[in-house]
Amino acid sequence: MPELPEVETVRRTLNQLITGKTISRVSVNLPRILQKPDDPPLFAAMLEGRTFRSVERRGKFLRLVLDELVLVSHLRMEGRYGLYNEDDPTEIHTHVIFHFTDGTELRYKDVRQFGTMHLFFPGEELQAPPLNKLGLEPLEEGFTLETFRRALGKRPTKIKPLLLNQEVIVGLGNIYVDEALHTAGIHPETPANELKPKEQELLHSAIVETLSAAVEAGGSSIKSYVNGQGEMGLFQHSLKAYGRTGEPCLNCATLIEKSVVGGRGTHICPKCQRLPRSRRSAQGSTTVKQNRNAVKRRLDGSSD
């Protein structure tokens, strides 16, 4: 699933590719991608004659800004955009095509068909689902240590599921949460309200550093992620915890362990990321067993 850095890479690429292009016609081959309006002829009619002015982002959603309209697009698992010439053969799983007046086309492909598109009048998109409940934007100036502390609040929730909650902070998925917690040296099951001020500070900067580095590298390509110009991301080469079960921690050489936290496969260095002393009693043998199982699963070729 693309995470914030991947979506940011798509945003930057699309912004270069389609800004200034005017839509002559829209073809919809799979109506279920359209959420608002969900009527393909109406969706097409609203867009025809409009020009893309910029491509922006809110969390993992793309905001494609046109004259007096905003198209909110979520790629979900496998959604891809690509710019083609109108006579290029149309590949399978191409569900929506924006035909431009200059003979090029923006095509939306989605093997899994989970992606969504919503059309709004400018400003309305932030007041309505799916964007209205989104939390802090970690790569914007407003993401200060203070706003982060306020978002963590007094919640007793384990820190990992809290960071995955898009209503608290947007754009962090399983990969970058594991990476940020490893960088900050925080155990994913630490209750958020038990983080010390210093740990909050380390986590805040780890989130910004991890995401910024991934954006610089063009996003990660754990599965089959490709950006808008067909380039594979490079960030998977610098992952420190995620997907490294059984490999040595880059800080201390202890083997990275895999367990399950909040239902998600979780990768930690048991030495760099210790649970607070008060929480440790229930741990122990199960972690070793889980890790052994994780190593076995890895040898079997399955993954999270």
Ligand SMILES: [Zn+2]
């Ligand atoms: Zn370590």
